[in-house]
Amino acid sequence: MTILNLGWIRAQFPALRQEMNGQPIAFLDGPGGTQVPQRVVDAIAHHLITSNANLHGAFSTSANTEILVEQARASVADFLGCDHDEVVFGANMTTLTFAISRSIGRELQAGDEIVVTSLDHDANVSPWMALAEERGVVIRTVKLHKEDCTLDMVDLAHQITERTKLVAIGYASNAVGTINNVAQAVRLAHAVGALVFVDAVHYAPHGLMNVRSLDCDFLVCSAYKFFGPHVGILYGKREHLTHFRPYKPRPAPNESPFCWETGTQNFEGLAGLVASINYLTELGQQTAPAVTNRRNALMTAMVSIQEYERSLSEYMIPHLLNIPGVTLYGISDPARFTWRTPTVGIRMMGYTPLELAKALGDRGIFTWNGNFYALNLTQQLGLESSGGLLRIGCTHYNTISEIQWMLQVLHELAVHPVAA
Numbered sequence: 321m322t323i324l325n326l327g328w329i330r331a332q333f334p335a336l337r338q339e340m341n342g343q344p345i346a347f348l349d350g351p352g353g354t355q356v357p358q359r360v361v362d363a364i365a366h367h368l369i370t371s372n373a374n375l376h377g378a379f380s381t382s383a384n385t386e387i388l389v390e391q392a393r394a395s396v397a398d399f400l401g402c403d404h405d406e407v408v409f410g411a412n413m414t415t416l417t418f419a420i421s422r423s424i425g426r427e428l429q430a431g432d433e434i435v436v437t438s439l440d441h442d443a444n445v446s447p448w449m450a451l452a453e454e455r456g457v458v459i460r461t462v463k464l465h466k467e468d469c470t471l472d473m474v475d476l477a478h479q480i481t482e483r484t485k486l487v488a489i490g491y492a493s494n495a496v497g498t499i500n501n502v503a504q505a506v507r508l509a510h511a512v513g514a515l516v517f518v519d520a521v522h523y524a525p526h527g528l529m530n531v532r533s534l535d536c537d538f539l540v541c542s543a544y545k546f547f548g549p550h551v552g553i554l555y556g557k558r559e560h561l562t563h564f565r566p567y568k569p570r571p572a573p574n575e576s577p578f579c580w581e582t583g584t585q586n587f588e589g590l591a592g593l594v595a596s597i598n599y600l601t602e603l604g605q606q607t608a609p610a611v612t613n614r615r616n617a618l619m620t621a622m623v624s625i626q627e628y629e630r631s632l633s634e635y636m637i638p639h640l641l642n643i644p645g646v647t648l649y650g651i652s653d654p655a656r657f658t659w660r661t662p663t664v665g666i667r668m669m670g671y672t673p674l675e676l677a678k679a680l681g682d683r684g685i686f687t688w689n690g691n692f693y694a695l696n697l698t699q700q701l702g703l704e705s706s707g708g709l710l711r712i713g714c715t716h717y718n719t720i721s722e723i724q725w726m727l728q729v730l731h732e733l734a735v736h737p738v739a740a
């Protein structure tokens with residue numbers, strides 16, 4: 321197993337030095353948004369100080385901004401394994417998904433079908449459901465194996481028909497950490513000529529992505545979930561980005577990918593995004609110093625992160641299951657941990673998820689509670705009306721000792737429940 325240099329990693333993130341009541345804070349809230357390395361903060365400030373201008377001006381700061389946008393596109397292309405003209409930036413994943421779904425919807429007719437899943441964040445469900453309302457598209461929803469919160473792949477095959485035009489699927493669940501067999505979904509969808517739209521927002525900080533070998537048609541992610549600022553990213557196969565027609569103002573460029581980037585972009589955010597990818601690149605180079613090519617360094621980084629995070633799951637999940645009154649929703653068998661991220665959803669007897677998150681938060685352990693917009697999931701698990709789940713989300717900057725502290729607090733709370 322690759323050993324990450326946790327000392328170097330944690331030193332990159334100034335937020336991790338914060339304290340509460342004289343104690344360090346444990347940031348177990350990564351799936352809601354990760355902390356950023358110092359270089360991301362510096363890059364944002366540097367851009368705003370030295371090159372704060374809109375595109376296409378006849379002066380140097382504007383030219384610098386144009387260079388920056390192309391640097392950002394090239395960085396993301398290496399992160400995802402595609403070409404730079406297949407990368408589109410936007411406000412966030414949700415806004416990009418609504419935009420592209422409207423353009424795809426222009427070509428759909430009543431009776432065409434779109435497949436969504438019970439495990440997805442609603443940002444990969446509602447944009448497609450809107451097409452049912454507007455164009456009479458039929459929405460089919462893939463079932464869940466409730467016992468381990470995995471997608472029912474037999475049902476997925478069943479839901480895909482000759483009328484399917486698109487399959488919308490998450491790479492990994494932001495609520496319970498399940499990694500879906502996206503490659504299989506792509507094969508099934510392509511067999512009937514349907515497109516595949518992958519939500520990789522939760523997966524992006526946890527594993528290696530290669531959109532070429534995955535062969536998906538679209539993939540979306542958000543830089544604030546992988547150590548960058550609030551910038552949305554859409555990958556689209558060139559043939560689709562040049563084929564579909566965007567909604568855009570008339571004077572805006574007609575060429576892809578620019579035609580998809582409506583309005584003025586968050587340029588300082590793009591500067592921060594480049595820095596976050598530089599951070600991951602350096603992490604990869606630390607692990608494999610001989611690697612000089614950025615894509616290869618990023619691949620090394622993500623594989624090392626995945627291995628380290630698996631060790632966090634291997635420690636955390638069996639210990640969570642040993643706490644009296646805890647129910648874990650999701651994969652709990654260590655033999656299947658390649659199919660999960662270190663994001664766990666639990667309930668504990670005697671507490672609502674909000675009460676638990678508050679009790680942990682008051683002690684400096686930051687977790688999330690609720691449905692995290694994975695509404696189909698909390699509804700199907702019958703948890704929506706009682707507050708959803710408590711989500712403990714680790715990233716590669718978290719340590720075993722932070723997990724031990726969280727487990728110890730949960731143990732203490734388990735013996736002193738607030739309600740019956």
Ligand SMILES: Cc1ncc(COP(=O)(O)O)c(C=O)c1O
Pocket residue numbers: 351352411412413414415441443444490492493494519520521522541542552
């Ligand atoms: C899996 C998943 N998809 C989509 C989103 C929405 O992303 P954004 O905030 O960039 O719109 C989130 C945000 O939490 C998410 O976790």
